[in-house]
Amino acid sequence: MTIALKTLLYRLADDEVIIGHRNTEWTGHGPILEEDIAFSSMAQDELGHAQIYYSLLHDLGEANPDQLAFLREAQAFQCAQFVELPRGDWAFSVARQFFYDAAESVRLAALSKSAYAPLAQAARKFAGEEKYHWLHAKTWITHLAQGTGESRARLEAGLKQAYPYALGLFETTAADAAIVSENLCAPEAELQTAWQALITPVLAEAGLALPAATPVYGGRAGQHTEHLTPLLNDMQLVFRMEPEAGW
Amino acid sequence: MKASAQITPSQILEQLEQVKDPEIPVVSIVELGLIADVQVDERSARVKITPTFAGCPAVEVMRAETEQRLRALGIEEVKVEITFDPPWDSNRISPEGRRKLKEFGLAPPKPYTGAVDLIQIAFVECPYCGSADTTMESAFGPTLCRAIHYCHACQQSFEQFKPV
Numbered sequence: 001m002t003i004a005l006k007t008l009l010y011r012l013a014d015d016e017v018i019i020g021h022r023n024t025e026w027t028g029h030g031p032i033l034e035e036d037i038a039f040s041s042m043a044q045d046e047l048g049h050a051q052i053y054y055s056l057l058h059d060l061g062e063a064n065p066d067q068l069a070f071l072r073e074a075q076a077f078q079c080a081q082f083v084e085l086p087r088g089d090w091a092f093s094v095a096r097q098f099f100y101d102a103a104e105s106v107r108l109a110a111l112s113k114s115a116y117a118p119l120a121q122a123a124r125k126f127a128g129e130e131k132y133h134w135l136h137a138k139t140w141i142t143h144l145a146q147g148t149g150e151s152r153a154r155l156e157a158g159l160k161q162a163y164p165y166a167l168g169l170f171e172t173t174a175a176d177a178a179i180v181s182e183n184l185c186a187p188e189a190e191l192q193t194a195w196q197a198l199i200t201p202v203l204a205e206a207g208l209a210l211p212a213a214t215p216v217y218g219g220r221a222g223q224h225t226e227h228l229t230p231l232l233n234d235m236q237l238v239f240r241m242e243p244e245a246g247w
Numbered sequence: 248m249k250a251s252a253q254i255t256p257s258q259i260l261e262q263l264e265q266v267k268d269p270e271i272p273v274v275s276i277v278e279l280g281l282i283a284d285v286q287v288d289e290r291s292a293r294v295k296i297t298p299t300f301a302g303c304p305a306v307e308v309m310r311a312e313t314e315q316r317l318r319a320l321g322i323e324e325v326k327v328e329i330t331f332d333p334p335w336d337s338n339r340i341s342p343e344g345r346r347k348l349k350e351f352g353l354a355p356p357k358p359y360t361g362a363v364d365l366i367q368i369a370f371v372e373c374p375y376c377g378s379a380d381t382t383m384e385s386a387f388g389p390t391l392c393r394a395i396h397y398c399h400a401c402q403q404s405f406e407q408f409k410p411v
Binding site: 034037038040041042044045046047048049051052121122124125126128129131132135136 | 300301302303304330331332334335336363368384385386387388389391394395409411
């Protein structure tokens, strides 16, 4: 059970810590105060969830959560490339968050039934919090689509740029057969279908359609964009200066 | 110092009424429903805390204070754990807790059955004037557990403790 379980936990934790870090980049830079707060709060949730996924890994014999987040190199991360992309303009960040929150919503529902009880408990907890992220994302898709010509154009560009990478959230590797057979999580293909069913009506209501796209894979196998290393340099800088320091 | 053999779970809960949420210092962790389990025997006590939000930065403060308060009762071995089983939900807040939240100016979350839906999130009575003519401005507020609303009757912003 352990290898499949660890792989699954690394994916979950690494997605959360990286998108959480990206969202902190809006702290003090949001277009309006409410959104500055919203992205900062979502980042806080995501980093909190990452910490708990890393703790579950620590319980399975991996390094402690701080070491996992702050001492690994880019190629050891198993996050999708989607979460590494720079924050872009705010419409891109909204588009990314929309795809991501929908994916989390279906993934957490599946993980709530995981055969690994500590993961199922955490997922049930996180699902309640993620409702607010999904509500936020849906609201802003509608606002930006129905706002000005510029807000709509920027949103469309953001969705178009983010979508192929968002499909990469459902990438599989050799570990997936065991993840499914050990009832740790539902198959990625099944999650992707549920995800499409969640995002399509929201986009349709806003008069938006997604172009056909080829998924961008690689992240789950440790292949990353050129954006991950600079992000890690920022995120890990302070910890690496004095890894043994007490906080 | 009295022997811990005499200490009961209800005495422990009474003691933990002293531990307040540092982000909302008028309500105790007992009133917020954060105490998931209390076990005592002759020399030890074990308390489980189920946090409101997984990323809540106040959890460690409340955990440490809980430990300190239990030691103050003269218990030799104290263990305070964080759990998500059961996951905290806003229905765990006691009636007294709700009253105090409202007095503090935070609209208490309405009790619900089943799952939280959008209607429960968006429609809330103003804690200042009681009007239901309010709208949600943002699902995110100054702490993870609060949302920002606006009351059209008394024309004030207010916060709600989010239903979860």
